[in-house]
Amino acid sequence: xxxxxxxxxxxxxxxxxxxxxxxxxxxxxxxxxxxxxxxxxxxxxxxxxxxxxxxxxxxxxxxxxxxxxxxxxxxxxxxxxxxxxxxxxxxx
Amino acid sequence: xxxxxxxxxxxxxxxxxxxxxxxxxxxxxxxxxxxxxxxxxxxxxxxxxxxxxxxxxxxxxxxxxxxxxxxxxxxxxxxxxxxxxxxxxxxxxxxxxxxxxxxxxxxxxxxxxxxxxxxxxxxxxxxxxxxxxxxxxxxxxxxxxxxxxxxxxxxxxxxxxxxxxxxxxxxxxxxxxxxxxxxxxxxxxxxxxxxxxxxxxxxxxxxxxxxxxxxxxxxxxxxxxxxxxxxxxxxxxxxxxxxxxxxxxxxxxxxxxxxxxxxxxxxxxxxxxxxxxxxxxxxxxxxxxxxxxxxxxxxxxxxxxxxxxxxxxxxxxxxxxxxxxxxxxxxxxxxxxxxxxxxxxxxxxxxxxxxxxxxxxxxxxxxxxxxxxxxxxxxxxxxxxxxxxxxxxxxxxxxxxxxxxxxxxxxxxxxxxxxxxxxxxxxxxxxx
Ligand SMILES: Cc1cc2nc3c(=O)[nH]c(=O)nc-3n(C[C@H](O)[C@H](O)[C@H](O)COP(=O)(O)OP(=O)(O)OC[C@H]3O[C@@H](n4cnc5c(N)ncnc54)[C@H](O)[C@@H]3O)c2cc1C
Ligand code: SF4
Ligand code: SF4
Numbered sequence: 001x002x003x004x005x006x007x008x009x010x011x012x013x014x015x016x017x018x019x020x021x022x023x024x025x026x027x028x029x030x031x032x033x034x035x036x037x038x039x040x041x042x043x044x045x046x047x048x049x050x051x052x053x054x055x056x057x058x059x060x061x062x063x064x065x066x067x068x069x070x071x072x073x074x075x076x077x078x079x080x081x082x083x084x085x086x087x088x089x090x091x092x
Numbered sequence: 093x094x095x096x097x098x099x100x101x102x103x104x105x106x107x108x109x110x111x112x113x114x115x116x117x118x119x120x121x122x123x124x125x126x127x128x129x130x131x132x133x134x135x136x137x138x139x140x141x142x143x144x145x146x147x148x149x150x151x152x153x154x155x156x157x158x159x160x161x162x163x164x165x166x167x168x169x170x171x172x173x174x175x176x177x178x179x180x181x182x183x184x185x186x187x188x189x190x191x192x193x194x195x196x197x198x199x200x201x202x203x204x205x206x207x208x209x210x211x212x213x214x215x216x217x218x219x220x221x222x223x224x225x226x227x228x229x230x231x232x233x234x235x236x237x238x239x240x241x242x243x244x245x246x247x248x249x250x251x252x253x254x255x256x257x258x259x260x261x262x263x264x265x266x267x268x269x270x271x272x273x274x275x276x277x278x279x280x281x282x283x284x285x286x287x288x289x290x291x292x293x294x295x296x297x298x299x300x301x302x303x304x305x306x307x308x309x310x311x312x313x314x315x316x317x318x319x320x321x322x323x324x325x326x327x328x329x330x331x332x333x334x335x336x337x338x339x340x341x342x343x344x345x346x347x348x349x350x351x352x353x354x355x356x357x358x359x360x361x362x363x364x365x366x367x368x369x370x371x372x373x374x375x376x377x378x379x380x381x382x383x384x385x386x387x388x389x390x391x392x393x394x395x396x397x398x399x400x401x402x403x404x405x406x407x408x409x410x411x412x413x414x415x416x417x418x419x420x421x422x423x424x425x426x427x428x429x430x431x432x433x434x435x436x437x438x439x440x441x442x443x444x445x446x447x448x449x450x451x452x453x454x455x456x457x458x459x460x461x462x463x464x465x466x467x468x469x470x471x472x473x474x475x476x477x478x479x480x481x482x483x484x485x486x487x488x489x490x491x492x493x494x495x496x497x498x499x500x501x502x503x504x505x506x507x508x509x510x511x512x513x514x515x516x517x518x519x520x521x522x523x524x
Binding site (some may be wrong): 005006007009010013027032034037038040041042054058061062063064065068069071073080081082083084087088089090091092 | 282
């Protein structure tokens with residue numbers, strides 16, 4: 001199975017307003033960056049050259065992993081999307 | 093607009109719907125609030141619904157009415173290393189006769205059905221509503237607000253059944269502000285389409301019989317395991333990782349899932365199938381020691397929100413414990429209404445009911461198991477030991493064979509170390 005495809009099969013009703021907001025400044029100082037490998041939806045990307053963290057909420061599966069893994073409390077907001085928005089499982 | 097109810101349930105998963113159903117059947121005016129556009133839209137799990145004594149009592153014909161996939165007649169465990177695997181399966185006649193021991197289900201169907209049963213009993217289901225604040229006055233919970241909606245929902249008792257992260261319990265001051273990654277696991281799953289005839293043939297099943305297989309040694313050294321369950325015409329295949337171990341490994345869940353699906357023996361099981369959906373969710377794995385405050389003034393916590401999940405045996409038991417605790421929370425709220433006492437003391441009956449039920453009893457008896465699962469040897473050395481032993485036993489090279497106990501000791505010394513073997517045997521015995 002092709003890994004890039006795996007993300008295309010899940011349906012979303014994307015909210016323009018992000019439900020998770022990251023203070024990326026905190027990430028520069030972070031020594032583990034466990035979110036980058038632990039997030040099952042590849043939402044966190046660390047660019048070593050620019051020393052910059054990018055977070056995209058679009059494909060978020062609302063699994064909760066980053067909320068637990070980040071022990072620096074880098075989130076200015078971590079909540080579930082507004083009612084009716086976000087991931088929409090059909091048969092899992 | 094504000095509305096008043098006799099009880100509010102946050103979250104229409106198995107815990108919340110069971111609580112709402114129990115209260116509605118007793119005549120309480122109850123609101124069941126769910127953030128998804130329908131109950132179950134947000135929910136994934138591995139796939140086996142175990143016996144539900146709590147709901148069987150409420151509907152004697154539960155198993156005829158619920159939307160189910162296959163009943164599990166065959167259970168297996170696979171020890172895996174690289175491209176070798178060793179399987180054990182049990183198929184018991186009693187698993188094929190009602191009352192069945194477990195079923196595969198889809199959450200978007202099952203959770204929706206259960207919530208509709210609560211509605212039939214008189215509960216008011218409010219969907220697309222994400223609970224935001226927990227209203228309190230003088231330390232007594234009095235209701236909740238909904239994100240982006242004006243007004244509030246008021247009630248003398250709120251049941252927090254909002255799942256593993258329970259922001260409702262957090263805001264009511266019942267759970268600690270952060271979680272220990274050592275007490276959490278994350279599961280990822282691929283739902284793969286496969287014709288039902290092919291499933292029957294491939295796994296040796298007939299009618300609506302199902303197969304549930306667990307795997308160890310398939311997570312590239314990350315503490316965790318795998319599963320493969322047969323639905324009616326699809327397979328649920330996934331991996332579960334202890335979060336602390338995954339975090340430290342630098343490996344990603346989707347790469348490991350891909351490698352698992354490509355492992356030669358697994359690849360044969362899923363061959364010809366098409367990926368339908370990918371999903372992920374946390375599991376509260378800490379067991380008894382992770383349980384938060386279960387009640388406060390005007391509030392009760394049930395299901396995953398209260399970490400009532402038994403993830404330490406060979407079965408992952410979550411839905412059954414969630415549903416049972418939901419029913420008990422419902423009963424406690426009914427008792428509080430009768431006594432007109434919603435104080436902490438008035439609701440403490442919930443704790444007594446839980447303590448008497450199998451929910452707490454099981455979590456107590458498996459209290460030490462989570463520590464045992466933090467032993468890396470279970471995920472690497474033991475699967476290797478089993479596979480290499482079996483390989484040697486079956487290999488024929490035209491040289492005389494060593495006897496079994498010698499082979500075992502040699503393999504154990506190489507793979508695990510005899511001292512470790514004794515220590516692990518002892519701690520497993522103590523934990524179980
Ligand atoms: C990978 C994996 C495999 C599993 N395998 C099994 C298995 O094989 N068998 C088994 O029995 N258990 C299994 N479990 C465990 C089981 O899924 C859970 O224990 C069970 O779902 C808990 O039920 P619950 O009702 O407490 O919580 P949930 O099912 O999580 O329901 C919580 C509900 O609350 C809603 N909600 C959350 N926040 C809000 C809010 N603010 N406002 C409104 N609504 C909200 C959610 O949308 C959701 O519908 C597995 C779990 C995982 C992750
Ligand atoms: S773990 Fe937290 S602080 Fe570290 S990089 Fe990730 S989000 Fe940033
Ligand atoms: S909730 Fe899960 S899927 Fe969403 S960003 Fe966090 S780790 Fe990734």
